[in-house]
Amino acid sequence: MTIPPEAGPSDVGVLLDEPGHEAGEAGLAFLVVAVGDLRLALPLPAVSAVIRPPALLRIPLGPSSLDGLAQWQGEAVPVLDLSRALGHAGGTPAGARGRRVVLVLHRGQQVGLAVDAMVGILHSSADHIDPVATEDDGSRSAMVDPVMLDGVLREGPATILKTGLLIDRQFGDVDAAAARPVKAAGGAIGTPRSGLAPLGPAGAGGTDAALLVFGVAGQEFAIPVDRVREVLPAPREVARMARARAHLLGVMSVRDQLLPLVGLRALFGLDRAGDAADALSAGRRVVVVQAGTGHAPVGVLVDEVLEILRIAPGLIDPVPPLLAREPEFEDLDGIARADAGRRLVSVLSADRLFRHGAAFGDGAVADRGAEGQAAGQAARQAAEEDGKGMKPAPIAEEGAGHAGERFVVFRLAGVEYGLPVSVVREVLRRPDAVTPLPNAPDFVTGVLTLRGEVLPLIDQRRLLNLPAADAVGAGAAQCRVVVVGHGGAEAARVGLMVDSLSGLFTIPPERIGPAPAVSAAQRRLIRQVATLEDAGVAGSRLILLMEPESLLDMDRLAGLLVPSG
Known part of the structure; x- marks a missing residue:
């Protein structure tokens, strides 16, 4: 059975849970996709849906093949460009007609694979699968590492792709379940619940x-x-x-x-x-x-x-x-x-x-x-x-208590990040001059003095391997420094350079979930993501929630840096 791309998924997507999803009387079932000149067969039991390209949010510290995060049924899903993941330079054009994202389940986490088109669904049997050539015989399958392939379907012809091995190579062969932190009941990981309490005291006196x-x-x-x-x-x-x-x-x-x-x-x-x-x-x-x-x-x-x-x-x-x-x-x-x-x-x-x-x-x-x-x-x-959406967080009914935890939300390279209000001391205008700090890690631009206290200043774009911001221009006036710290006057504090301040958001606990694990550094710095419904917009607004404990540990931060690309 073959489905042409024109008759493929709707704007929302095709859920592959009908009869025939699992291997039955016809044998093995595969979803066949096009990636350049390749025809790749994905085992159908691992495929949960095929959707049109969704809006993507860039997530830092990921592999070069990672296009970003998408929202699918309330879950943040990493999307890989399958062409780049296979080692082909350039990848698939984002606006190409027929482009689709195939959602597969890997280690308990949904992962999207962006392909040029969905060709159709094939049913085969084990005796109709030929081995993959291990030497360059001029065939299309020779363009892909043979270790990533599981055979060639005669009916296609199409080459069976080991999706699990491909994803492990991109994100690291780790147990995703073990890598995910355990979410504390009703709160952010490693941070106290802030509720609607004011920002913590600046010093031992707590009078500011x-x-x-x-x-x-x-x-x-x-x-x-x-x-x-x-x-x-x-x-x-x-x-x-x-x-x-x-x-x-x-x-x-x-x-x-x-x-x-x-x-x-x-x-x-x-x-x-x-x-x-x-x-x-x-x-x-x-x-x-x-x-x-x-x-x-x-x-x-x-x-x-x-x-x-x-x-x-x-x-x-x-x-x-x-x-x-x-x-x-x-x-x-x-x-x-x-x-x-x-x-x-x-x-x-x-x-x-x-x-x-x-x-x-x-x-x-x-x-x-x-x-x-x-x-x-x-x-x-x-x-x-309203296309911009007016539903970033619920307003609790009078007398019903507060509906979630408050976060200070800021922007970096067009993406929104959040920190619990309980760890944010204040948000300042970016200083005109910063004192350099010799032998500091690359992401530490220097130090600044705040009411007699010397704080290291972290350039978050460098830390997260994001493109450098323009030093001048309209955007420079919006730059801010978010001062983060725990405890009293003796506790460690750092200043985080951000592009702009979005404001305060109350986020219900049910809207906070684990962030997809794409690298060791990302798992350390960004463990959760908030998914907020936006009225009139396909998908949801995603806010990456940063881990304060990791941001305050300079030695650990230096060890997290990975080469970009």
Whole structure:
């Protein structure tokens, strides 16, 4: 039986679990695929699905044949380019017509093999399988290491590929089950659960305040980290409420719950045209704030997330009395003097923002009438149509407890990585100058001084064998340093250079699973991956979760480096 590529899998994929999957009366069953001029037969019992090329997320420290990670039915699956895995330079063009990804089960883990096309399914018998030539006789099978082949099917002709041996050669011949760490109940591996606790103390005294700093119309504002639930991409549109004031932008839908949205530009008169016209332009973020237990969350629309700032309470001054009497300053809890007073950051009151969100109840969200119901339906519909997705994490229902662990998420070379909030001390702007450190590993760019403490600065692109970033340009201004550490003042701390800060995310435990094992270094640094549903997008958003313990061990990090390519 042969299936031409044109009649192959749908946009989602073909599940190979129908009768005939296992060897039956017809003998042995094989899936035949095309890779260049080769026709390769894969044992059908090992094949779980054939899908169209999915969206891929690059995973660092992997073999050169690894295209990246794909999401398949809630699982993160590594995808190999079969042509490169067989030693053919260049690989298969990503946009080639007929290109497919064959999912096979290997050591309890799904692995994708990208091929040029699916040729069909063949049934054969053991006496119709000829041995593979061990010398170059001009045949196509001679283009592949004979050790990787298990015979030639006369019906094809097609050469049987040992998929297990091929995958072991790419990822290392290790027991994947033993390599995977055991996931602690409800938490990240090797790290304490953070829940919604604030960032840990900077020193033994534990008196410093942690603030999430964001920009609005060129000015800096902040909210205490312990009042921030998460940071989401701004939706493309929101449902406006009748008779609402200008700064009450409307409601957006997050996991079928309505989130009131407050615009700081209009609230503080920073944009005289109001937020409505371009409030939801590309790149803006929604900071989800919760005033306290029993209070519903409120979304605050900001231009960008800048940093997580740790500052002594004595450097946060109350609003001057003359200004405090003005209505527009009622929403501030104080003004922080950062960088020795060179920067002034307005600290917002979570309680006041909550009351703004509750104002929607005056004839809007709380209104059970047709207008209120229509607005809610419109908000949910807007979220469902949002290609960027508005479902990175659930918002727990009031009084139901918190739905997951919080992570600080940042970007590197277009990929998102996460660290538990419990180990992140703060997030800083990248310093203009770094002091070199003689005889340091290549990935240590130097040291920086933070409030009298000297920290090694790790270039994560070098550590993860990623392409070097441009030193100048629009992206350079977004670079940040994530300060990671455990315990008190005597504990080790390091600074991690990242491309930009995405924000805070609350990730449910059921959305965190083991990362596919592709190399020893990757297993040490990236043991878990979060799979988050995105509305209107085929597949899911993947966030690679890094292992803090390994990042803090300089000697072990130096031993993890492997040659790129």
